[in-house]
């Protein structure tokens with residue numbers, strides 16, 4: 001079967017997870033949010049009190065604990081993350097995990113383990129995969145590649161609204177600082193830094209609704225199909 005994978009990369013709150021989920025549903029592909037896998041690793045490190053840069057200890061945790069993304073339309077993200085069979089609910093999206101995740105995701109051994117798993121999932125069938133290095137590293141041969149961007153103000157606004165909806169009290173300045181810090185770490189790490197693949201279509205979603213982003217992606221995919 002010809003490769004029908006779609007890679008969607010972009011910085012924090014650029015709209016990629018919403019777009020990826022909707023696109024996967026419209027194409028009938030599996031949706032995989034790779035950020036949730038790195039969040040699972042960061043959550044394990046925090047839970048077991050392991051230093052965030054202790055690669056060996058974190059790899060040992062990943063060997064002994066199973067992080068699994070289970071498609072679930074009743075969950076707000078469209079999937080639930082189970083660790084050792086237990087639903088993590090919204091805990092992986094708590095501010096503590098968000099602050100820790102970029103450090104854990106910069107560890108080369110952790111990335112190797114995650115990338116191997118992501119590629120194994122893509123072997124099973126067509127997938128819309130969202131992340132930071134999907135078009136550049138994980139699926140460099142993906143049939144379609146998109147890179148979403150948006151202004152930092154717009155992204156902070158979106159993330160602050162999500163926190164407010166969950167009843168979390170985080171100021172917009174705090175949210176913006178956290179986003180800028182994660183962008184800096186994700187863009188400057190040595191292994192698989194965040195960047196657009198040379199052959200990715202860049203979509204600036206600052207002034208777009210989620211539905212418009214989906215329409216643009218579908219137009220490109222349909223024109224090539």
Ligand code: DC
Nearest residue numbers: 034035036038101102105131132133
């Ligand atoms: O998409 P997200 O914000 O849930 O991702 C959480 C973190 O995981 C992000 O700060 C960087 C990292 N990440 C990564 O390094 N590579 C990916 N493919 C996906 C996420």
